[in-house]
Amino acid sequence: MAGPFDLADDVSYQRWRKNKLNAYPKHLEDLIVTVADPRNLTNDERNAILDRCRRANMAIYASTTHTAADKDLPRRMGEQFGLVALDQNFLADEDAISTLTVAEEGTGQRTDFIPYTNKPIRWHSDGYYNPPTRRICGMILHCVQDAERGGENRLLDHEIAYILLRDENPDFIRALSEPDAMTIPPRMEGDAEARAAESGPVFSLLPNGALHMRYTARTKSIVWKNTPEMRAAVAALEKILASDSAYIIQARLKPGMGLICNNILHDRTGFDDSPVHKRIVFRARYLDRMQLGEESKTASL
Numbered sequence: 001m002a003g004p005f006d007l008a009d010d011v012s013y014q015r016w017r018k019n020k021l022n023a024y025p026k027h028l029e030d031l032i033v034t035v036a037d038p039r040n041l042t043n044d045e046r047n048a049i050l051d052r053c054r055r056a057n058m059a060i061y062a063s064t065t066h067t068a069a070d071k072d073l074p075r076r077m078g079e080q081f082g083l084v085a086l087d088q089n090f091l092a093d094e095d096a097i098s099t100l101t102v103a104e105e106g107t108g109q110r111t112d113f114i115p116y117t118n119k120p121i122r123w124h125s126d127g128y129y130n131p132p133t134r135r136i137c138g139m140i141l142h143c144v145q146d147a148e149r150g151g152e153n154r155l156l157d158h159e160i161a162y163i164l165l166r167d168e169n170p171d172f173i174r175a176l177s178e179p180d181a182m183t184i185p186p187r188m189e190g191d192a193e194a195r196a197a198e199s200g201p202v203f204s205l206l207p208n209g210a211l212h213m214r215y216t217a218r219t220k221s222i223v224w225k226n227t228p229e230m231r232a233a234v235a236a237l238e239k240i241l242a243s244d245s246a247y248i249i250q251a252r253l254k255p256g257m258g259l260i261c262n263n264i265l266h267d268r269t270g271f272d273d274s275p276v277h278k279r280i281v282f283r284a285r286y287l288d289r290m291q292l293g294e295e296s297k298t299a300s301l
């Protein structure tokens, strides 16, 4: 399929690339949209969020008045952008929106999983262990309470990661698009296989032509295809993510703020809670991509 993500179509790629880099937000402030009520956006607020997401696949909304621990805030925020189909993951609360907070010892298995600890989380896109039939395309992180210290996120539009890699060497894209680029071994519970091994590409295209990225910088529980091309591509990506690239945006969500995005690359620093600042973040993952009115734009490139 010709288009900006086709390695054989350099004309489309160069045109798309130029527009993308020109429009990409330079500062955190450029991503933030102040909203009165995340559940009921005004037209101007909604358009402002759409504008950020078209440029960077993400926006940060900020409401100072709606700080309750209410899952309707992220749920209804998502609905206003076509994010409806929530992914059921095995640790999510019953309504499929996870409450990320430091699990207390003795409350069950969550203490085994880094999102439920105060440890740093390395670069990744969400649901990288999902099968290709259940790709996570959209995601919301909604902050109910911030930590006493730390808990910052770095954010990078996956389309920018694609550009930086392709500009350096198109072979990196070729390798990372192989269907068996990355394999997540099965998750075992005792002797039983709780989740089968999942192989998949890092870069793939969604039915509407949009770019999808599946990635984790974890070195445990991840097996890269063992070829020189793959090793070079993975090393190049790691280098980009470890750099102080101006395209990497750093944000610290405060109560009532949230990230809405097309499952961009992100990480999280470690953090320390205090009795009055115990970090609580709602996380909603969607099989949908945000509806940005971009389909016709992509098709015309």
Ligand SMILES: [Fe+2]
Pocket (backbone or CB within 6 Å): 124, 125, 126, 266
């Ligand atoms: Fe994440």
